[in-house]
Amino acid sequence: MAYDYDILVIGGGPAGYAGAIRAAQLKKRVLCVERDKLGGVCLNWGCIPTKALLSNAHLVELINGHGKRLGFTGQGAWDFGQMIGRSRQVAGQLNKGIEGLFKKYKVASKFGEARVIGPHEVQVGSDKVTAESIVIATGVHPRSLPGAEFDGKTIITSKEAMSLEKQPKSMLIIGAGPIGLEFGYFYNTIGTKVTVVEMLDRIVPGEDEEVSQALRKSLEAKGLKIFTNSKTTKVEKTAGGVKAEVETPAGNQTIEAEVMLVAIGVLGNIDGLFADNVKVEIFKNHIKVDPKNGYVTNIPSIYAVGDVIGPPWLAHVAHHEAVCCIEKICGVSNRTVDYTTIPGCTYTEPGVGSVGMTEKAAREAGHEVRIGKFPFQYSGRALAADETEGFVKLVFDAKYGELLGAHLIGAMATEMISELVVAKKLEATEEEIMHIMHPHPTFSESIMEAAGQGLGESVHI
Known part of the structure; x- marks a missing residue:
């Protein structure tokens, strides 16, 4: 049978647009269907615009909380409307960026509500489109509190x-x-x-x-x-x-x-997605898939990736699941996502970054644990920036020295965690991390110091 497209992706968020672009890079005819705006919730209403607001908050805190110590003698004044407006502007700019990427890679897009009406067929509005493979990346929506349903105002x-x-x-x-x-x-x-x-x-x-x-x-x-x-x-x-x-x-x-x-919490966007004859298996309001086989559902031509398949509900996880799925469909790779090296971030101030096992989880798993910990109050760079709150905590297997987990809280935690994701992925030991030369003065030196502290060899604590 001749299909309209090789791959049809439903959803234009971090999973959907990444998957569609990767499919186009592999020379597939691909269509991305989105009901709202390209970029999905993350880019338009989540990850990106919230970070714009948090940048505003950090500036307010920097001036009001640190200003006098840093020599600022003025008085800060803030415009709430401008803060909100800037966050929307940032989202809009990135939305147009995805439109540009679709044009660059020749990804076709269509806007409207998608409904899967057959193993190879999707209805978008009054149109019907066929594809050899269908990838669901419809994301999630917030879970309401029983007895307090959302009204959008209060x-x-x-x-x-x-x-x-x-x-x-x-x-x-x-x-x-x-x-x-x-x-x-x-x-x-x-x-x-x-x-x-x-x-x-x-x-x-x-x-x-x-x-x-x-x-x-x-x-x-x-x-x-x-x-x-x-x-x-x-x-x-x-x-x-x-x-x-x-x-x-x-x-x-x-x-x-x-x-x-x-x-x-959140629930998968699955309501009305499948016709009655398309019996895709659902588990706890999310689509059930086989991650080891390209995220295929119980129907061989239908796949699902990202938040709609369940936790962890993270944009970077969704992105990598989509790429792995597309590469499996296209027959170029059997890669899978390594769920043991997923970074987690909370963008408050101080921020939080983590990867791998917590100390408690490592002990419960039977590891003999050694902890390396370095407070930012001993960091020259943190002192210079007046950002001494928090610490780096590394969890090592005491027998083999392998990094089991990393847990950071501090001004640069969400940026610094990437180094430790790489270290864990490469099965680095505390001795190797301690001997990696870090530039001075930087916040990241605290990682080296934390590894050394676990071995009793940290110079600055």
Whole structure:
């Protein structure tokens, strides 16, 4: 049978556009279908524009919190609307960049709601398109809090949080993962009263416990009010916003705020995606795939990648899954994503970067563990920048010296973690990391020092 395209990709986010471009590079006829804007949630409403806002927050904190020590004697003034506008401008610029890449590689695109109506057929609006292979990359949407459904104004998702018309005086955030904390940090820094409620026993619960504790201490010192081991039992809208009843270890609390941001997780975008005769297997609201066989579903011609297949819901993971999937379809590679070397980042200040096992996980896995730790307060570069908060913590196998995990909290943590991802991927040992020459003075020297500290050979601590 002659198909309209070799590969049809549904979704134009980090997985979808990367997969479509890689397919075109491999000389395949490819169509990318997107219902909104190329770049998906990440580029248009997530990763990129939020970092623009966080850059604003860091500037505010730098001037207000560090300014006098650095010699700044003026008074900072901030325009909330301009902050929001700049973040939208950044997203728009990158959106046009993807359009340019599609033209460069001759990727066809079509806008509209896609519905898979057969193993090789997709309906987009009133049109039907066929392809030898179909790749689903439709992403996810926020999970709502039962009894407090999103209205886009008072009870909001991260999308509305980055495009509010005016700065709220108070905000209640449900969920203390990276999304909740990043918005909490941003709004708190520019003067909004922020309260965060987390059901689990600590914030950023996927991170190393020491990092979690250090981040909480820092954020609370900056003014955020954080409740852990707590849950929201009732939410009602009021004339001034919302009122929530929260069960905490210290007793029930009533929290009122102008806006409530819910960041408690996500669900796969699968509603209406498949016709009744296309029985793709679904597991917990995500598409079930075989990662070892190119991310194929139970239907041989249909694949799925990115957030829609489940955690970890990270743009960089989605990108690499898509490339591996396309290369498998095209027969050029059987590569798979190494899920043991996925970097995690939280872009608060201080930021958090991590890869591999936490100390607790390494011990539970049976490793004899050696820890190398270096606080930034001993770093000359950190002192010069007035950014001494945080540390580098490296988890090594004591018997073989292999790097098992790395956990950073500090001003440059999200940038520095990449070096340790490479080190873990190459199975570097603490001795090798310690003897890698780092430029002086830099924040990254702290990695070398942390490795040396585990062996008792660090010079500066």
